[in-house]
Amino acid sequence: MSNLSQIVQKVRSKNAGPFWLTIDIFCGTPEAYAQIVDGLSTQRVAALFKTNADDLKRFDIADLNVVKFSLPRPTIQGARDDRDMHGAGWAPLVAELEIN
Amino acid sequence: MTKVLIPSGALGLGYDKAALARGIALGPDLIAIDGGSTDSGPSYLGRGVSKYARESTKAEWQNLIEARIAANCPLVIGTAGTCGTDSTVDWLYEITLEILSDLGASAKIARLYSEQDPSQIARTTLTPLSAAPNVDAQTVERCTHIVALAGAEQINAALNTGADIIIAGRTTDTAIIAALPLANGDHAGGAWHGAKIGECGALCTTAPQSGTIMVEFDATGFNITPMGDDATATPHTVSAHMLYENSDPFILYEPGGHLDVTATRYTDVDGCTVRAEGSVWVPSDTYTVKLEGARITGYQTIAMALLRDAHYVANAQDWCDDIIKHHAAKAADRMGLDPNTWHAELRVIGQNAVLGDLENKPPTATELGVLAIITAPDQQTASTLAKLMNPYLLHHQLTRGEEMPTFAFPFSPAEIDRGAAYEFVLHHVMELADPMDAFRLEVTDV
Numbered sequence: 328m329s330n331l332s333q334i335v336q337k338v339r340s341k342n343a344g345p346f347w348l349t350i351d352i353f354c355g356t357p358e359a360y361a362q363i364v365d366g367l368s369t370q371r372v373a374a375l376f377k378t379n380a381d382d383l384k385r386f387d388i389a390d391l392n393v394v395k396f397s398l399p400r401p402t403i404q405g406a407r408d409d410r411d412m413h414g415a416g417w418a419p420l421v422a423e424l425e426i427n
Numbered sequence: 428m429t430k431v432l433i434p435s436g437a438l439g440l441g442y443d444k445a446a447l448a449r450g451i452a453l454g455p456d457l458i459a460i461d462g463g464s465t466d467s468g469p470s471y472l473g474r475g476v477s478k479y480a481r482e483s484t485k486a487e488w489q490n491l492i493e494a495r496i497a498a499n500c501p502l503v504i505g506t507a508g509t510c511g512t513d514s515t516v517d518w519l520y521e522i523t524l525e526i527l528s529d530l531g532a533s534a535k536i537a538r539l540y541s542e543q544d545p546s547q548i549a550r551t552t553l554t555p556l557s558a559a560p561n562v563d564a565q566t567v568e569r570c571t572h573i574v575a576l577a578g579a580e581q582i583n584a585a586l587n588t589g590a591d592i593i594i595a596g597r598t599t600d601t602a603i604i605a606a607l608p609l610a611n612g613d614h615a616g617g618a619w620h621g622a623k624i625g626e627c628g629a630l631c632t633t634a635p636q637s638g639t640i641m642v643e644f645d646a647t648g649f650n651i652t653p654m655g656d657d658a659t660a661t662p663h664t665v666s667a668h669m670l671y672e673n674s675d676p677f678i679l680y681e682p683g684g685h686l687d688v689t690a691t692r693y694t695d696v697d698g699c700t701v702r703a704e705g706s707v708w709v710p711s712d713t714y715t716v717k718l719e720g721a722r723i724t725g726y727q728t729i730a731m732a733l734l735r736d737a738h739y740v741a742n743a744q745d746w747c748d749d750i751i752k753h754h755a756a757k758a759a760d761r762m763g764l765d766p767n768t769w770h771a772e773l774r775v776i777g778q779n780a781v782l783g784d785l786e787n788k789p790p791t792a793t794e795l796g797v798l799a800i801i802t803a804p805d806q807q808t809a810s811t812l813a814k815l816m817n818p819y820l821l822h823h824q825l826t827r828g829e830e831m832p833t834f835a836f837p838f839s840p841a842e843i844d845r846g847a848a849y850e851f852v853l854h855h856v857m858e859l860a861d862p863m864d865a866f867r868l869e870v871t872d873v
Contacts, residue, residue, distance in 0.1 A: 346854045
């Protein structure tokens with residue numbers, strides 16, 4: 328078992344407009360990409376956000392060795408209960424996942 | 428063929444002057460720069476102001492006006508002043524007049540206005556986009572500002588006036604770059620895709636800080652070339668840019684259709700320039716523009732206390748929950764307020780301030796910050812509620828009978844009025860019979 332961040336190059340989360348969040352996992356190599364594609368289910372990412380897998384869009388992009396997830400923002404950007412204006416703070420949740 | 432020079436990802440971010448000079452020497456047909464984004468939050472749109480200092484904006488805008496004169500081509504800015512309201516278009520127009528006067532230069536200036544009347548939008552049929560909040564007419568009417576995102580058609584209407592400088596209100600990030608190649612008959616998929624890759628300047632290269640890039644559009648695609656000394660574009664850096672702040676890396680919706688880059692081929696031309704072909708523009712049956720709106724969600728007062736006592740650090744959440752309960756009772760008693768009209772939150776910095784309920788790591792802090800955020804219908808009420816909170820933040824005991832504790836306050840007064848807090852309320856599109864129906868052009872010779 329390793330931490331996802333020990334396998335990949337970088338995990339980035341960003342706003343995709345005020346209503347969506349997008350998470351890019353830059354795997355760096357085809358080997359790391361294969362390990363993430365096989366070892367990281369959409370359900371596990373959804374569980375981190377306490378939401379359903381159906382709410383997530385997933386893109387496995389072999390040409391870039393990138394796995395990307397997009398989901399409705401847990402809180403609308405800048406709303407009273409929002410804690411992170413630029414949405415960068417959600418990336419560690421994914422980066423810290425254990426991967427087989 | 429059309430050459431569009433992009434100095435940087437946004438006016439106010441700065442760029443490498445040598446890279447800009449190199450771009451000017453290549454004879455661009457247009458210099459295009461983005462002036463805004465929703466990324467800094469709803470307050471800028473809510474107030475109709477820029478997030479960047481006037482001084483930075485003026486210095487960089489002057490450089491670009493000088494670049495325009497040197498290149499003898501039009502200069503266009505989209506989403507002027509962060510949010511692209513009429514007020515920020517006028518703000519940049521005033522700055523432009525000052526610069527032209529300082530330089531002793533003349534110019535034909537076109538202003539493209541994107542702002543909408545909230546009461547009219549409230550009566551318009553809107554189509555929600557995915558994950559849009561529920562809005563009723565009253566919510567829309569209460570927006571302090573609503574803007575529509577202009578596309579290539581409105582930018583071309585401004586270019587067709589023969590303007591030297593175009594100051595546009597809210598536009599899509601891509602429209603200011605895609606418009607001219609589309610008007611010149613270059614490949615439509617290439618025009619939109621090259622614009623998307625180029626809109627953040629050198630962010631699509633190996634040296635994002637260098638800022639400036641050139642996009643050359645032609646009949647079958649586009650070439651992208653960084654102007655910075657140490658910057659190169661690679662098929663990877665260029666194609667990876669489609670991931671950036673996009674919920675879908677292959678499909679991009681724009682007024683009048685969508686871009687599909689599923690089949691795009693990226694090739695390395697000479698170790699520095701990347702060529703892309705195969706992008707597809709799919710026109711839509713109806714012409715729609717996206718709307719953005721912001722309204723006041725309340726007025727806020729904040730305060731902060733710092734916990735260093737290990738017992739309080741270990742029990743911070745219980746301490747906060749207890750304060751919230753006591754404070755609510757006191758607010759009801761002293762102010763007679765309906766608890767549904769205001770809101771108090773204590774956010775524990777060092778424990779779960781970023782992720783809230785989603786945090787899954789145990790706290791390990793030596794000290795913690797407790798940020799009190801009070802939201803109320805007016806500033807006076809928020810301020811008073813925060814003052815009622817003050818004694819708890821300073822002295823609240825975890826257990827009865829213990830000696831009264833005192834916590835660290837970084838400021839006096841402890842409370843800070845934040846003014847109005849805004850929220851985004853629209854993620855909708857509206858249909859237009861003619862693209863210019865929701866936009867206005869003003870042209871002046873200066």
